Amino acid sequence: MAEVKASMAGNVWKVMISEGDSVDSSQDVVILESMKMEIPIAAEVTGTVKELKVKEEDFVNEGDVIAIIE
Amino acid sequence: MAFEEQHQAMRERIEKGGAEKYHEKNAEKGKMFVRDRLNMLLDDDLNVEDAFFANCVDESLPADGVVTGLGKLNGETVAVMANDSTVKAGSWGARTVEKIIRIQETAMKLEVPMLYLVDSAGARITDQIEMFPNRRGAGRIFHNQVKMSGRVPQVCLLFGPSAAGGAYIPAFCDIVVMVEGNASMYLGSPRMAEKVIGEQVSLEEMGGAKMHCSVSGVGDVLVESEQEAIDYVQKYLTYFPQNFRTQPNEHDPVEPGQFDKTISDLIPENQNAPFDMYELINRLIDNDSFCEIKREFAKELITGLARIDGKSVGIIANQPRQKGGVLFHDSADKAAKFIQLCDAFNIPLVFLADIPGFMIGTKVERAGIIRHGAKMISAMSEVTVPKICVVVRKAYGAGLYAMAGPAFDPDVTIALPTAQIAVMGPEAAVNAVYANKIAVLPEEERQEFIKEKHEEYKENIDIYRLASEMIVDDIVEPNNLRGALTQRLDVYQSKNVQFTERKHGVYPV
Known part of the structure; x- marks a missing residue:
């Protein structure tokens, strides 16, 4: 089980996955918006999305868990 | 025994390094013997080796736990010091330190790159008066590194631990290549951390290769094996001159790879x-x-x-x-x-x-x-x-x-x-200048107004305008x-x- 974490503080702009989806390690799971930039957050592991912890427009801090992948 | 035979026997004994059980232990961890590492790294073997007989009167300390000398790498002379972790875990005694200082002095005199193959438990406490505080004690190694910095390339291949003071050898190098699982750097061991500050932590978490290469930045290159570390350093040095007085070697031009997208x-x-x-x-x-x-x-x-x-x-x-x-x-x-x-x-x-x-x-x-x-x-x-x-x-x-x-x-x-060159991007700039105005505008006019101001701003920072101004x-x-x-x-x-x-x-x- 692996946690996908926010690499920097920002708003969740787009959520690209749903719980139960299978994802590839290079696949982006969410795109944050911070410093006016789109910040893609990749899954970094291949597996199934067990839990999605954010929704669009949420604010996340660096290190916050975005999703759990099994 | 004739003196030739005696000499030969001693040479063979020293060349073998420490006891067989330490060789086996190292091999289990994927660690090569120090002389094999040098053989892999250099074009041939070491061309010259000094103080091979250091501490030869003590049979338990072949070469006093470190190999120093000069060899060729990519056809050019380099100086090396390489710890032998089969000899008292590669720890530093008085002669170990003197050997390291001397090869550094040689590298400075010859103005050739200095490579440090580190795999050492640190100082031999039993020898501290002889190796620690004096003018040519271990501190001189670091003093020399600082003096050499920018004069000749200094490269550290970290194959094992570099503990306490020893952790400063990598720190003063231009680059540190760390082998995952084996290489580590730390000032105080996990045991000491627990005793002094009550922290329970593994060596890998506190000073492992992955941590240093991704979190602290003390390590530069994370590799999976000693062979990979050696390959990296061989490639790395091709970009460098022998010293600051000369230019890097030119290579044959090569076109970039083929790509679908331009x-x-x-x-x-x-x-x-x-x-x-x-x-x-x-x-x-x-x-x-x-x-x-x-x-x-x-x-x-x-x-x-x-x-x-x-x-x-x-x-x-x-x-x-x-x-x-x-x-x-x-x-x-x-x-x-x-x-x-x-x-x-x-x-x-x-x-x-x-x-x-x-x-x-x-x-x-x-x-x-x-x-x-x-x-x-x-x-x-x-x-x-x-x-x-x-x-x-x-x-x-x-x-x-x-x-x-x-x-x-x-x-x-x-x-x-x-x-685009600007103090800030269009979105931030329009917001900074017109925030108050935007706030009082009727809702339906806001988007239109912001869009118009974005366009104005973009024109203002147009790159041809900046070229026209010779920026x-x-x-x-x-x-x-x-x-x-x-x-x-x-x-x-x-x-x-x-x-x-x-x-x-x-x-x-």
């Missing part, structure tokens, strides 16, 4: 959308010539050696795919050391800017982002090697300055046609960028400047 296809028009900067780098450099430093650390900035048309260059590039390419304290710190490394050894620098600025907020202020940013700008300012600034997309705010913008005396500022020296079509860099690097070869006259600056470190 540079124009690659770069999104939307300034805020990410793209992978590695893909741009690969289209600019000779195929297979990228030798990255600190790949795992502060990934929003890429630093690496490469060749363009056969010539060594140092590349510093913002990575929009990571943290939007925003500069952080760690990325600024990473850049500062890389810039110094290239400048010290006559390697021209190419800055590829696509940067929204420096990060803001409490977290980075507490981490000293201003001082780390100042350090990067200071290092970049002082560079006397050819310095090329390419504005790939955006260069906003102090980001323009940090990436060798026009005020920092680059030899040229090149922009791609879609580049950028040239606008180059993306697919001609490699050609432009090749020409520039060729004509700037004779650059000969002194930054300023003084003893040395007071650096914001």
